[in-house]
Amino acid sequence: MFRRRALSIRTLGTLLAAGVLTTAVAACGSSGSSSPEASATSSSAAPVTVAGSVVSTAGSSNEAAVTVPDPVAAEWTALGAGNGVEWIAVAGDGTTTTEPVAAAADGAATAFAERMNALQAQQPGRDALAGLDALASPAGSPVWVFSPLLDTRGAVDMNLLAFDQSPPDVVNAVTAAGQLPDLTGRDVSFVVTPVAGQQNALSDVQVGYQHAIWEGIATAAGAAKVTFYDGTGTGAGTGTIPVVATPDPSDKISSEGSGPTRTCTLPTPALFRPNEAALIDKQATLTALGECVGTVDPSTKITVQGHTAAVPGGDPQGAVDLSTQRATEVAALLQEVGVPAENITSVVGLGDSAPLVQPASDPGNRAVVVTFTSAG
Numbered sequence: 001m002f003r004r005r006a007l008s009i010r011t012l013g014t015l016l017a018a019g020v021l022t023t024a025v026a027a028c029g030s031s032g033s034s035s036p037e038a039s040a041t042s043s044s045a046a047p048v049t050v051a052g053s054v055v056s057t058a059g060s061s062n063e064a065a066v067t068v069p070d071p072v073a074a075e076w077t078a079l080g081a082g083n084g085v086e087w088i089a090v091a092g093d094g095t096t097t098t099e100p101v102a103a104a105a106d107g108a109a110t111a112f113a114e115r116m117n118a119l120q121a122q123q124p125g126r127d128a129l130a131g132l133d134a135l136a137s138p139a140g141s142p143v144w145v146f147s148p149l150l151d152t153r154g155a156v157d158m159n160l161l162a163f164d165q166s167p168p169d170v171v172n173a174v175t176a177a178g179q180l181p182d183l184t185g186r187d188v189s190f191v192v193t194p195v196a197g198q199q200n201a202l203s204d205v206q207v208g209y210q211h212a213i214w215e216g217i218a219t220a221a222g223a224a225k226v227t228f229y230d231g232t233g234t235g236a237g238t239g240t241i242p243v244v245a246t247p248d249p250s251d252k253i254s255s256e257g258s259g260p261t262r263t264c265t266l267p268t269p270a271l272f273r274p275n276e277a278a279l280i281d282k283q284a285t286l287t288a289l290g291e292c293v294g295t296v297d298p299s300t301k302i303t304v305q306g307h308t309a310a311v312p313g314g315d316p317q318g319a320v321d322l323s324t325q326r327a328t329e330v331a332a333l334l335q336e337v338g339v340p341a342e343n344i345t346s347v348v349g350l351g352d353s354a355p356l357v358q359p360a361s362d363p364g365n366r367a368v369v370v371t372f373t374s375a376g
Helices: 070-077 108-118 128-133 167-176 204-220 282-293 316-336
Strands: 002-005 049-057 083-090 096-101 143-147 187-192 225-230 254-258 261-267 301-307 344-349 367-373
Touching (some): 049 108, 083 108, 096 108, 167 204, 187 204, 261 282, 282 316, 282 367, 301 316, 316 367
Parallel strands (some): 002 225, 143 187
Antiparallel strands (some): 083 096, 254 261
16 A cells, blocks of 8 residues: 655636636436536636546545645646547436546646536535546546545445454445446545534544455456555535544433343444454453443343444455454453453354344444343
8 A cells, every 4th residue: 555645736727717717527327417516617728638537526524625746737738749648527316517627737726627627516515435436447547536435335345344343345346236347447536525513533543444345446457556645635525415423432322221130231333443342442441341241240140242234245254254253352351351251251253143223234233242130
């Protein structure tokens, strides 16, 4: 994986800078061209020879404005005079529109950034994968994607993945759904737009997971090289895309019931590293678990059950193994907060065979449930 930090760019120029073209691209396979989110006004210019693609998802109040990293602007300039890119704009409902942009022209990058920022979501969704599926530039030509990469639609819906589903399983699901784009021989650069507004920033673990998902998809789709740029920007957009839930290991653990039987439900995406039994923050987990356990008397019998959500294309035995490992880790944590080992009568991993909520794919099924049963 290649990862670079984006550099600050020149101040944005005017929307109608010379060299920005808005005539339709012939044979570019655009869909949903009537979407109001993708409409814009600009001047005509000389025809552009498309030598690459730019995908941008509609902005929102929960993400910063798009900026173009200096290295990306330099790559566009290197396309040469008369050359440019097809701009694939993805609306909030997942529809796309395509048009050529003379991104190699002098000063075009700043004007192009302003046009991307003018695309604001009017429907509550984000689907960068749909933009990659709409590519029609010459085979092997480069692709640049401008997005927070927090999809809320399709096979990469981050709300359903919950920062826990195995990246290889995600790639399998994308492939099984027929949503794997053709990136054969292309250099793919992801410019990750910073969060803003009500969207919580991703932890380092969550950023690593996000990169693993998108690099896995791009690699499976045949990309020759994958690069990530940390986007920059301070101003937020105005679109309507809601936040994506980001699990926090310091959150309190849910406790239900009273009297002789009660349960503590530990959401595993908040506690464990993706697809692992390794804790993200052991001390935070111990603190939250200790508050949930309360008082245990000699008659208290404790069972620990690990669960996972159902995953299309997933590995059932792998799910059982992972849930067992996580349940075993929680049983060890119980002893660290003072629960006698003899009170723990059962530790088992059920995989996705006993969903806690419906549907079985719901992220709420990614959990370890501790049940306390007392004699009195």
